[in-house]
Amino acid sequence: MAATDEEKEAATTMTTATTTFKNLGICDELVDACEKLGWTIPTPIQVESMPAALEGKDLIALAQTGSGKTGAFALPILQELIKTPQSFFACVLSPTRELAIQIAEQFEALGSEIGVKCAVLVGGVDMVQQSINLAKRPHVVVATPGRLMDHLSNTKGFSLRTLKFLDILIDEILNEIPRDRRTYLFSATMTKKVRKLQRACLRNPVKIEVASKYSTVDTLKQQYRFLPAKYKDCYLVYILTEKSQCTTMVFTRTCDATQVLALMLRNLGIRAIPISGHMSQSKRLGALNMFKAGECNVLICTDVASRGLDIPSVDMVINYDIPTNSKDYIHRVGRTARAGRSGVAISLVNQYELEWYIQIEKLIGKKLPEFSAQEEEVLLLLERVGQAKRLAQMKIKESGGKKRKGGNNGEEEDIDKYLGHKGGGKSGGKSKKFKKSRD
Numbered sequence: 001m002a003a004t005d006e007e008k009e010a011a012t013t014m015t016t017a018t019t020t021f022k023n024l025g026i027c028d029e030l031v032d033a034c035e036k037l038g039w040t041i042p043t044p045i046q047v048e049s050m051p052a053a054l055e056g057k058d059l060i061a062l063a064q065t066g067s068g069k070t071g072a073f074a075l076p077i078l079q080e081l082i083k084t085p086q087s088f089f090a091c092v093l094s095p096t097r098e099l100a101i102q103i104a105e106q107f108e109a110l111g112s113e114i115g116v117k118c119a120v121l122v123g124g125v126d127m128v129q130q131s132i133n134l135a136k137r138p139h140v141v142v143a144t145p146g147r148l149m150d151h152l153s154n155t156k157g158f159s160l161r162t163l164k165f166l167d168i169l170i171d172e173i174l175n176e177i178p179r180d181r182r183t184y185l186f187s188a189t190m191t192k193k194v195r196k197l198q199r200a201c202l203r204n205p206v207k208i209e210v211a212s213k214y215s216t217v218d219t220l221k222q223q224y225r226f227l228p229a230k231y232k233d234c235y236l237v238y239i240l241t242e243k244s245q246c247t248t249m250v251f252t253r254t255c256d257a258t259q260v261l262a263l264m265l266r267n268l269g270i271r272a273i274p275i276s277g278h279m280s281q282s283k284r285l286g287a288l289n290m291f292k293a294g295e296c297n298v299l300i301c302t303d304v305a306s307r308g309l310d311i312p313s314v315d316m317v318i319n320y321d322i323p324t325n326s327k328d329y330i331h332r333v334g335r336t337a338r339a340g341r342s343g344v345a346i347s348l349v350n351q352y353e354l355e356w357y358i359q360i361e362k363l364i365g366k367k368l369p370e371f372s373a374q375e376e377e378v379l380l381l382l383e384r385v386g387q388a389k390r391l392a393q394m395k396i397k398e399s400g401g402k403k404r405k406g407g408n409n410g411e412e413e414d415i416d417k418y419l420g421h422k423g424g425g426k427s428g429g430k431s432k433k434f435k436k437s438r439d
Contacts, residue, residue: 019041019042019047020041020042021034021039021041021042021046021075024042024046024047024050024051024054025050025051025054025079026050026075026079027079027082029082029113029114030075030078030079030082030110030113032113033109033110033111033112033113034071034075034110036109036112037109037110039071042068042071043063043067043068043071043072044063044067044210045061045063045067045068045069045072045208045210046068046071046072046075048061048208048210049061049072049073049206049208050072050075050076052206052208053072053073053076053182053184054076054079056182057182057204057205057206058182058183058184058202058203058204058205058206059073059183059184059185059186059202059205059206059207059208060185060194060198060202060205060206060207060208061073061184061185061186061187061207061208061209062186062187062188062189062190062207062208062209062210063186063188063208063209063210064188064210064215064216064217064330064334065188065330065331065333065334065335065338066217066310066334066337066338066339067210067217068339069186069188070102070103070106070186070310071106071110072186073092073184073186074103074106074107074110075110076184077089077090077107077140077165078107078110078111078114078116080164080165081111081114081116081139081140082114084164085139086139086162086164087137087138087139087162088137088138088139088141088159088160088162088163089139089140089162089163089164089165090139090140090141090163090164090165091140091141091142091143091148091160091163091165091177092107092140092141092142092143093143093144093145093148093173094142094143094144095144096144096304097122097123097124097144097281097284098284098285098288098304100120100121100122100142100143100144101120101122101142101285102310103142104118104119104120104140104142107140107142111139111140116139116140117136117137117138117139117140118138118139118140118141118142119133119134119136119138119140119141119142120133120142120143121134121141121142121143121144121147121148121150121151122143122144122147122281123144123146123147123281124280124281124282124284125281127147127150127151127154127155130147130151130155131151131155131158134151134155134157134158135157141160145173148173149173152173152176159176160173160176160177160178161176161177161178162178163177163178163181164181164182165181165182165183165184183201183202183203183205185197185198185201185202185205188330188331188334189327189330189331191327215364215365216330216333216334216337216345216364217334217337219337219340219341219342219343220333220336220337220342220343220344220345221342221343221344221345222333222344222345222347222364222368222369223344223345223346223347223368223369223370223371224346224347224348224349224357224368224369224370224371225346225347225348225349225370225371225373226349226350226354226370227348227349227350228350228351229350229351229352231375231378231379231382232320232348232350233261233264233385233386233389234378234379234381234382234385235348235373235378236250236261236265236318236320236348237265237268237270237381237385238373238377238378238381239318239346239371239373240265240270240298240318241270243315243316243344244270244297246297246315246316246344247291247294247297247298247313247314247315247316248297248298248299248314248315248316248317248318249298249299249301249311249314249316249317249318249332249335249336250272250298250299250300250301250317250318250320251301251302251303251317251318251319251320251321251323251332252300252301252302252320252321253302253321253323253324254302254321255276255277255278255302256278256396257300257320257321258274258275258276258300258301258302259274259276259278259396260389260392260393260396261274261300261320261392262274262300263391263392263395263396264385264388264389264391264392265298265300265388267388267391267392268384268385268388270298271295271296271297271298272296272298272299272300273287273290273291273296273298273299273300274287274299274300274301275287275288275299275300275301275302275304276301276302276304277302277304287299288311291311292311292312299311303323303328303331303332310338311335313341314335314336314338314343315336315343315344316336316343316344316345316346317332317333317335317336317343317344317345317346318345318346318347318348319332319333319345319346319347319348320348321353322347322348322349322353322356322357322360323356323360324356326356326359326360326362326363327363329347329360329363329364330363330364332345333345346371347360347368
């Protein structure tokens with residue numbers, strides 16, 4: 001009789017609990033590095049994928065967010081690098097700049113015992129400095145696709161013809177790399193784009209899947225609240241005030257909304273900071289670092305921040321706007337309840353978003369409980385929240401006017417103030433016009 005999904009999951013859990021990195025064939029230098037990082041036992045995706053990777057197979061691996069995918073491909077690459085050390089040994093392509101930086105940090109931490117050198121190639125950063133780093137001939141290049149192509153076309157002496165490993169690639173890069181390579185494709189979800197990549201660049205890949213369907217982790221408590229669109233801001237403030245000790249990521253659909261909400265919340269004394277594709281790379285990294293350091297406990301972001309980022313100790317994710325693509329929900333809520341920790345995800349659903357929310361429940365295969373709140377209590381915030389939002393919108397409008405008249409970047413100036421530059425004051429300072437807690 002065929003095993004059920006529950007039996008397969010239990011068997012995987014037992015196997016993981018009794019498996020070590022050494023059992024999987026990882027060398028002593030890398031085992032020591034894992035121990036220094038606090039990686040005592042491999043995760044299910046690492047147990048399932050690393051043996052095939054060490055045998056030299058191409059991989060397509062699907063696993064839940066926060067499940068250790070970076071380690072699953074980094075360790076086999078580093079092990080092979082130890083055997084045959086050379087520059088430009090591996091290239092890892094990332095969908096976002098922040099994730100690229102995080103992956104490079106992971107490679108350097110795991111390769112600390114063997115002196116691994118990495119170069120990060122992302123947009124929003126000076127190409128000249130990146131070219132200098134490439135001239136040092138690093139072992140691993142971690143890049144976003146557009147910036148990698150810029151360097152392949154324009155940076156003298158930079159080539160990937162000696163490449164042995166490639167993670168996640170696109171068609172334009174195929175002509176620049178050798179046919180004799182190993183390719184690993186890791187993702188939390190199997191989308192049409194992922195399938196297209198698989199067909200384009202993997203040869204007889206071993207498919208590893210440790211997540212059933214589009215699942216979320218068991219330690220994640222998921223809830224929703226159905227509400228009129230005009231009260232959504234009040235509910236957001238109510239939840240953030242009720243859970244003021246939590247570190248929270250709030251997801252919006254547009255870059256403009258991140259700025260409006262962050263200003264509105266700061267007017268109400270909530271330590272919020274935005275991150276979006278409209279910000280320069282230095283400001284995005286500055287915002288992330290402030291959030292990681294606890295200087296701000298609410299990060300307002302677009303989906304640019306939902307892909308792969310491992311931000312320690314995110315207690316709660318709030319979907320202020322419901323994603324139109326239900327698979328984006330998996331990536332968003334995967335920012336919390338990572339590596340065995342617990343977390344909460346609350347989706348604020350208005351009358352115009354109900355169809356998108358229904359698609360999410362279909363995708364994850366379960367009905368979610370409703371977040372409990374007394375609407376009368378929430379609506380006590382209506383006047384103060386409305387005033388805070390009007391002030392935020394006026395501030396943004398003024399900044400936009402200054403930019404048109406004087407050529408200054410008003411948005412960048414506001415973000416400088418969030419980050420404590422140009423006299424913006426301490427992050428998280430209370431507004432004089434508003435009290436932090438509810439009346």
